Amino acid sequence: MITNKDLANLMYPNITKSPCDYEKKYPERKLPEGAVVSRFAPSPTGFVHMGSLLTALVAAKVPKDTRGIFFLRIEDTDGKRKVENGIQGIIDDLVNFDIQIDEGVVSESEEKGKYGPYVQTRRKEIYDTYAKYMIENDLAYPCFCTEKELENIRDRQEKNKERIGYYGSFAKCRYLSIDEAYRRIKNGEKYVIRLKSPGNFNKKIEFNDLVRGKMVFPENDIDVILVKSDGIPVYHFAHVIDDHLMRTTHILRGEEWLSSTPVHLQLFEMLKFKAPRYAHLGLVMKIDEDGTRRKLSKRKDPEAAVSYYHERGIPAEAVKLYLMTLANSNFEEWLNQNIDKGIDDFTFNFKKMSMSGSLFDVEKLLNISRNYISRLSKEEVYRGLCAWALEFDNYFYNLIVKYKNYTLDILNIEREQKKPRKDYANYSEIKEQIFYMYDELYNPSDYEWGNISEKQEIIHILDVYMDNYFDVSDKDNWFNKIKELTDDLGYASNMKEYKINPHEYKGSVADISTVLRVAITSKCMTPDLYVIMKLLGKERIQTRLKLLKEKLSL
Ligand code: GLU
Secondary structure (H helix, E strand, O other): OOOHHHHHHHHOOOOOOOHHHHHHHOOOOOOOOOOOEEEEOOOOOOOOEHHHHHHHHHHHHHHHHHOOEEEEOEOOOOHHHOOOOHHHHHHHHHHHOOOOOOEEEOOOOOEEOOOOOOEHHHOHHHHHHHHHHHHHOOOEEEEOOOHHHHHHHHHHHHHOOOOOOOEHHHOHHHHOOHHHHHHHHHOOOOOEEEEOOOOOOOOEEEEEEOOOEEEEEEOOOEOOEEEOOOOOEOHHHHHHHHHHHOOOOEEEEEHHHHHHHHHHHHHHHHOOOOOOEEEEEOOEEEEOOOOOEEEOOOOOOHHHEOHHHHHHOOOHHHHHHHHHHHHOOOHHHHHHHOOOOOHHHOOOOHHHOOOOOEEOOHHHHHHHHHHHHHOOOHHHHHHHHHHHHHHHOHHHHHHHHHOHHHHHHHHOOOOOOOOOOOOOOOHHHHHHHHHHHOOOOOOOOOOOOOOOOOHHHHHHHHHHHHHHHOOOOOHHHHHHHHHHHHHHOOOEOOHHHHHHOHHHOOOEHHHHHHHHHHHHHOOOOOOOHHHHHHHHHHHHHHHHHHHHHHHHHO
């Protein structure tokens, strides 16, 4: 008589190991009480999406808070979704965002840690062993149904308004005799391996989702596919085996997996594995122009790709701070009260996660980034700017390296003080804001004149200023001289008085300062003009004014 064991041996003749061997090879981890082991388990489909970066951030944060382990596993069993250099792309994204892994995949060909391999296609023997075990123990069976047969089942279910799926009396191959299954495999028929689900749809299963609280679902009674006809496991099977053997305690994943959790819990039970805790994270959403909320899409939204932030020079830390505000509703308030602290100082709480997902708001992200950059030291901004420019603007990179100290002084304008200036939301916009500090970049065709725009008057103001009032020895002297110039030319140096009797003056000290500012920088809005002038120095200012006069006289 043919037994399940014979069938299992026919299906997996080369598998000699048993689950016991793997239990021994991957023992329970010795970690402090309460330590969380979690992982990031992306498919290598190109780049990390903002939604998955959020998952990775949280999955890395919780072990950090609890002295646990965070590892990276690559789920590459779906050959169709794979792209070239997909693994490296993921690793690069994690490195760029400074999300450190304790274990797992560190490059296309390297791994670290004792619970590997961490790339699913390298784990075939393990999956085979467990599939063999399940066949042997009558927990799974081969299914020979063709596409056509499955379609017929579905049609019938639709017609009779029955639940769709391969279950109960619809699960034809579940009832094949072992002899027949054996014979058909021997004959070379194609088959998949299905779970022999012990579930009853009319009964309920409960579990506690860390984000959503108590969840109640019908028990799974569908004989889901565990192993495809090419011998590759599907997600359900690989997830349960991998996370058991890697001793994951917490599964953080997207909410799209919530409805499959009953299948996973059933599998954990059938294999006598201890089930992990689950946290299903809400989607990262976007509002379309027509007001509809939808998932932030890898395909449609450029801001969904993490490379978008890298290219624009938005500091990774700022992106992480923003994502953390999406992850924990109390983070923003905490950050406002602890402006000099970072994510590491904050304790993450699953209860403060939104169940309904979060709305992605690039403006808010830029605002957080602006605040973040404003609090950096001049050296830190310089480093960030150099790193960005080296990759994306070589000419500017060479300039800021050549004039390093000068650039540091520029970046330090209104920085390193209680209320620093919040000019830059990203490194890519710094050049356009400070170009006028570099003669190599300064060749304006457009001057943003204010109230005084008449050529003769502008030239007159500049001439008198340079001849009699130029002084950058200190800020008070500088400003007093500008006030003297103002009075001398019939403008009001006292703003209060000017407001009371505007008709008695040609304008105010603000107008005069604007002329100087625009004449020197071409811009009507700049940081502290005194520092700008001091850094430029008299000679360069003179050259600029000469150039301006030539342009105005044309
Ligand atoms: N590879 C799965 C995905 O990309 C991972 C889900 C999980 O974390 O278990 O959706």
